[in-house]
Amino acid sequence: MEGSIEDIIVSLHVPVLLDKLSSKALRDLGSVWCAQSELRALSDVLGKIKKLLKFAEEAQARNILVKDCLRNLREVAYRAEDILDEFIYEACYEKDERYGGGKVRLHFPSILKADGLLRKQEIGPLINDELIKKLEEIEKEVKRYYVSESSGNQKSQHGGGVIDDILDTRPKSDSLVDKSLTLGRKEDVEAIKNKLLSSNPNENQKQVFVIAIVGLGGVGKTTLAQLVYNDPDVKEHFERRAWVCVSTDFNAVSLISAILESLNGRNPDLRNLDPLKCQLRKELGGKRVLIIIDDVWTEKKRDWEPLRVALMEAGEGSRIIVTTRSKRVSSMMQPMYTHDLVLSDEECWLIMERHISLNYGSIAPSLEEVGRKIARKCKRLPLAASTVAGYIFQKQRLIQLWSAEGFIRTDKAGAQYFDELLQRSFFQHYNGYMYRFVMHDLIHDLAEAVSGDVYGRFDYRKSSHSSKETRYSSMCCLNSIKDHLDHKKSYAEIRELPRGMKYLRNLQHLDLYGCRKLLSMPQGIGRLSSPKTLSIKNFGGWDERGDKDVEVLESLQPHPDQLRSLGIYKYSGLTFPRWLMIDLPSYNKLVTLELSVCNECQGLPPIGELPLLENLFLRDMKKLEEWSSSSCRGEESADEFPSLRNLYIEDCPELRILPQPLLSSPRLxxxxxRRCPELWMLxxxxxxxxxxxxxxxxxxxxxxxxxxxxxxxxxxxxxxxxxxxxxxxxxxxxxxxxxxxxxxxxxxxxxxxxxxxxxxxxxxxxxxxxxxxxx
Missing domain, CATH: 3.40.50 (Rossmann fold)
Structure with a gap:
């Protein structure tokens, strides 16, 4: 049976299941419902499978039977997630006295049983039959493939554990170039040549200066380096030249060996770093050299350091050109010049035209216009945001989705992953905006292709389908999005929220931005203990005069334990409610605060007393004249704003004074x-x-x-x-x-x-x- 083309990844799901199994709620449930042994056995078998997952996910490309095992494992993992989530809910219900001993209960029918009811005596057999037995069968099968493959390839086995070697199958480049297929690179070549042939920017500093060519895969970094390497002026200028391609294997020993072989045509056959470095320094001997290091991926400075030291014997004017997809790699090598490689519309069309002509002959005039439109769509590869169809998103929102799926444990980790993808041009800034991002259409299409049937996307522009394996779905209604953007028609018609929301103990982010017809919040919403974000705009209980705004906002008081982000928009009260003006310091985990279009407020809460506040946005506060960080207390402290990193003040036309401690913030x-004309002195x-x-x-x-x-x-x-x-x-x-x-x-x-x-x-x-x- 032919498998699907996508890689099946389960290593993200198993740790999530193990975390849930170790939660206090499930331990308590196991004790009360006599299911401790079953839950423990489930944890044990998942732990064994986790150790084999790295092997299985790498082996699926060469063994279709391993891929079938992974597909079965993914189905069981999804089933386990559903079961454990329902168990956790039942455990929380058992302990929560707010339900009044069963008199009031927010009840979700069980998805585990046909009759919708889950009984205590059924839990043990359910875990055994639905999960443990199936997982044990899968674990045995994967282990059998692992033993078979590792015994046939002892080189790939490490310590009897998991196969860690990943064969680098990326094609290696060389210095030869077919100039007939290189178009639109004249200006790029000249820019790099000028840097190559120029004198050292610092004559007193003896080092080989680095030039970095940075761009997305396929944009032509290697081709540009080949053109420069073979340019007659460059050949004449440098006494020695070398070309090496490293890809994922940036190893000082192999890299210096490759440089030596490229310089003199002989493999040094040395395996120790020190003699290799000595031989390279001898080979260079004060000569002006050019070394191309193509396709660099490593971001570890210690990998680069031995080569940098070995190259110090090169003559004045020596240069290194590195090509890389990552701006972080470029920064690590401290280049004298970084060339960001992009394609103009015309250059992209010329390349397309050449390939079409070679394969199909001349292009019909009627098709050229279509071809040029496609070229504009492919512009730069890291696509300009104006040509992206849909998919504008915010960094924090995507991190929240990752967290909801259990892929990350902290927002900090999510931010690190996001920044990594941004550095590699997987995401790009939208039209230059700092906090909005887009994904290139080509990258999105690739992600969609490899995600297979698990992720379903329903798009009005093309036929869509789902299968029994579909677990996640999204809907794209670009016409509605366009209408909203063009005519200011994303507001929601929601008038009330479910009364049972106060029981959602794990609710972390509540975004009511734009719900202007929302008349009230459910009673007891302030008892939620996990919210990190509460965002409200145009709340329907608010009127234009602001008479009810203080009362409404007072009733929305969130629980202080977990609130990380708070945004208030279009609030018309003269002052903020008590929980902001008096109790704000108790929200000691608040990281981001935004107050926007609060046009009647003349004072601010004691913002400076928030110990973890990093991001502060004050926008459109028309009557704010003086800002004293502790205005309610009549005092200022040098210890205020201890964590503040980013401060934005915009459209506050009457603001004249800033708090003194703000200008001593140690981390700002x-x-x-912007647009604070009265703020003309500090x-x-x-x-x-x-x-x-x-x-x-x-x-x-x-x-x-x-x-x-x-x-x-x-x-x-x-x-x-x-x-x-x-x-x-x-x-x-x-x-x-x-x-x-x-x-x-x-x-x-x-x-x-x-x-x-x-x-x-x-x-x-x-x-x-x-x-x-x-x-």
């Missing part, structure tokens, strides 16, 4: 001001403007902030380690920019009229014009 690294008794913000790296002075720019110019008080500065408009640049040794980027609005001389800036500062959302 990003600060944005508390100087804080130590002088912004000079005490020693962690601040990014500063944005947006529209209508000319007064603050002038203040900073007059006082010469800028953050000492500033890396990036954006200025919307000013007549002259602030003094002291030349003293900022860490400043690398100065971005001016395209309409900025500031004039400056090169003497005002350090030589390494990049000055360009653009908009703040593009940074």
């Amino acid at each position: 690294c990003e600060l944005h001001f 508390p100087t008794h804080a130590g002088g403007g912004l000079s005490r913000l020693t962690s601040l790296k990014n500063l944005c002075l947006g529209k209508k902030m000319e007064g603050l720019v002038q203040f900073l110019d007059e006082t010469d008080n800028l953050p000492p380690y500033l890396n990036r500065l954006y200025i919307d408009d000013c007549k002259s640049l602030p003094k002291g920019l030349r003293n900022l040794s860490s400043l690398q980027h100065l971005i001016l609005d395209p309409d900025c009229k500031a004039h400056y001389s090169p003497e005002e800036l350090l030589i390494n500062v990049i000055v360009k014009k653009g908009y703040y959302w593009e940074e």
